[in-house]
Amino acid sequence: MAYALQGRTGSWEVVVGLEVHAQVVSESKLFSGAATAFGAEPNTQVSFVDAAFPGMLPVINRACVEQAVRTGLGLNAAINKVSRFDRKNYFYADLPAGYQISQYEHPIVGKGEIEIECADGSTKMVGVTRLHLEQDAGKSLHDQHPTKSFIDLNRAGVALMEIVSEPDIRSPDEAGAYLRKLRSILRYLGTCDGNMEEGSMRADVNVSVRKPGEAGYRTRCEVKNVNSVRFAMHAVEAEALRQIEVWESGAEVQQETRLFDSNRGVTRAMRSKEDAHDYRYFPDPDLLPLVLDQAWIDDLRVHLPELPDAKKARFMRDYGLSAYDAGVLVAEQTSALFYETVAKGRDPKVVANWVTGDFFAILNKLGRTFENPPINAAELGAILDLIKDGTINGKIAKSVFEEMVGRAMAPINVSLTENLSPSDSFSIRIDPLTIVDEMGYRQLTDTGVIDATVDKIIAANQDKVAEFRSGKDKLFGFFVGQVMKATQGKANPALVNETLKRRLT
């Protein structure tokens, strides 16, 4: 069922396009040799070129071009072998030159697409119109002084990829799915770290509304610099509702740039006066056309990592996982790698259940990620091996897991796991077998003991036995529960079931 908002006059459809500004992962800036690392002291990562001193000139960074091409390839997009840089002219305190070097008519990457997974499990293709390279601006701080704004140019000149989607998105959910998928692809490629809180990925959300079935698009507004996926989704709804109100009151939506006020949950117009930004784009005369070699592009393509969609398809095919489980596991490369390490030589579905269930839960609870999990892939694998060989049953295994995590997080041990390096995936530091023995968790498989226990339970619950034999099938679970309780949960469930079936029927 398509997403729709209810206005006073009926249903409205929402049309959304997203422009994402993604900071390129590189050591130095797009057109200067200054560093790009986040969090440096103000104006310490600024060259004279970045500060637009007289006579300074831009020289392009090969790695940034590479990252843009790799991103384009990851979006299944056309790579434009000849592209051009243009100046976008406007005045602002964080734009030292009074212009931004960007790409206007001839971007480095053309049309592509992203497959998104919607909340209801369906997939949809969202078109990418283009990707181009441009300079980031510096930062203004407006809250450090009563009458002045402070300018830090560290960020000025850092390479950005502007990725523009087609207006194919029709709901907040789709908007969220697009942003999450795009971020995942960028992180897989290593071209952007996708950290929206730190500002290395920002979204401008373009929203318009229309009546279902209406042809064409109505006026849209842009909600700028949204810095979380959640806010982007809220902004879509908030702005759509605002526009619906405008249309329904008989007025026309004016094209304008707005900001999302996350505290109040509404969008508001930016206070800078209109003077309809006339950017006076023209080709930057300090630069020449960017010409790419086909062989170079092909080489980049060959060396791309396996991307989320391909990995997900492979997980579904080779491990027999559901689309949902595979999707969860491949959202990050680190979780996918963790999964595959554990799944090697083990039952992939069992592993998937453990990783997507208990393991994800414990990471969330502890604020850890797959880059620094409390116990590693080998250790989790060892627990699963103990289930497989019958040493413990599945339920007890969860207790073992919790105990292992608890020990790993003990202050004396926590430093061992905080900065886990990949090589640590293979060494077992806390052996689950030790815990099993210490805690007496070994599974009970002695049929004699099980038979005796079953008999005891049956004898003590004759009324329920009668009810069961007369048709109340659900009571089987009661008997199982009683046997497990009597054996401190250690009895082998299969044997318990088998014995109970024999005795009860």
Next chain:
Amino acid sequence: MSSATELTDLTIVQGRDGLRAKAFTAVDLTLAHLHAIEALNPRLNAYLSVGHAQAMEQARAADAALAQGDMRPLLGIPLAIKDLFCTTGVRTTAGSKILMPFVPPYESTVTANLLRDGAVFLGKTNMDEFAMGSSNMTSYYGPVENPWKRRQDATAVLVPGGSSGGSAAAVAARLAMGGTGTDTGGSIRQPASFCGLVGVKPTYGRCSRWGVVAFASSLDHPGPFARTVRDCAILLGSMAGHDPKDSTSADVPVPDYEAACERPIKGLRIGVPREYRADGMPGEIEALWQRGVAWLRDAGAEIVDVSLPHTKYGLATYYIIAPAEASSNLARYDGVRFGLREDGEDLRDLYERTRAAGFGAEVRRRIMIGTYVLSAGYYDAYYLRAQKVRALIMRDFTEAFAKVDALLTPTAPSAAFAQGEKMDDPITMYLNDLFTVPADLAGVPAMSVPGGLDADGLPLGLQIIARPFDEATMFAVAAALERAAGFVALPTLRAGG
């Protein structure tokens, strides 16, 4: 030891030979020039700043190096540097009020090259503001007086041409042995013509623009002034070269330009483009041009009639493209990070007041034109069209150079005019660049050589234009012209004069 007057009369070649022969020292040479500047600059206003201490230090270092047998090409040679080149620790104003407080923390590549080759910098020279002008009248720091005077009226104060008027006047008046300039519409060649000097605009990208305050990026060409062709060849050889910090810098090796001056021109084909004529151009200029043609023919060159049909559109093309690029290049002068600041109620007010106070009328006018021709709705009609006409102008040259090896034209449509003349409207001033602008638009190398004097005793220049990166042929032809012209006239106002 030569007397001070003779020292300032020396060419760079003579200075270099004399230093190596120990006829005098670098300190002698620099002191002689500093004294001359002290005497004459208050009148000429060619220099905006003179670096006495730094020059003497450089001269002393040069003497020490010379004593070690150091053979660097410009060791100890005192030069004038146009105030458009950023020089470390030395105020650089671009002739503007808006950069009055600016002290660059870096050295332009071109001046660094000159220092690398041992040159001594006497000071920074006056210029039209942000290189926009043909008379040096738009400088915030006052006009420059051309050291040449009219025979009929020695009281008239003449302009040296522009925008590199200060460097031209300094070299002509023997206040420097050579100088640097930049040529965007003719700003080296036209002042060279007005001041009886040799001035070279090399191929675009031959000299790095890094550290040169930008006016119009696709048209700015750093280049040398000197009193002889060979001196210019030496200067260019030092200034030129690939610079990885400038993306438009050409990665082409620098040949021996000085040696090229000796090349005979027998058999070279010289094109005479019929379009290099202007309404109201004095007959003397046409006559000089013909004399130039004859000189080259006598030297063994073949003369070919050629046509560059889009020549007359050069100025209009230039006056769209240059202001457009300038309007963007000058946006950085906003009072925030360097330069003049006029306080405002808010940021926009600060920008508007700073720029209104800091930029002169010509600069404001060109920023306005540039902003307009790039603005929404006008880009196609103006800027895009101009870039297409520019392509046609370039094609004219390419087609001509299929038939000839170099072109000979007049440099300017008049001799130096007086301060206050041609000020009625901007366009009259723009017409000064009629013959120089096409070579800027096409990026082909061009230079001016003094051909003779007009009836008023004022110098007239002849322009040689050559193929891209074929400055060698250009110097060969220029040297032949120089020999034939035998130009020995001296300006009235000069060191020791």
Next chain:
Amino acid sequence: MALDPATVRRIATLARIRMDDAEVTTLVGELNSILGWIEQLNEVDISGVDPLTGSAHMALTMREDVVTDGGYPDAILFNAPDRIGDFFAVPKVVE
């Protein structure tokens, strides 16, 4: 395409140059004269011509991704008309 005072004012705003009425009036005349003179380019047949964006006939050279610059905040801030700590200061901007 004659300019009127309103257009001149709009351009002056785009160019961030403060202008009083007298200057606007002068500029209307001067700019119209210059633009009128430039109109001669309309005579030229530009059909099929690719625009030239600079006379350098090369493609962009790329540099290696190594940190070679920056790290000198004092030099960056040295010429600042209003420096506060390690920042450039401007009148407060409200977004």
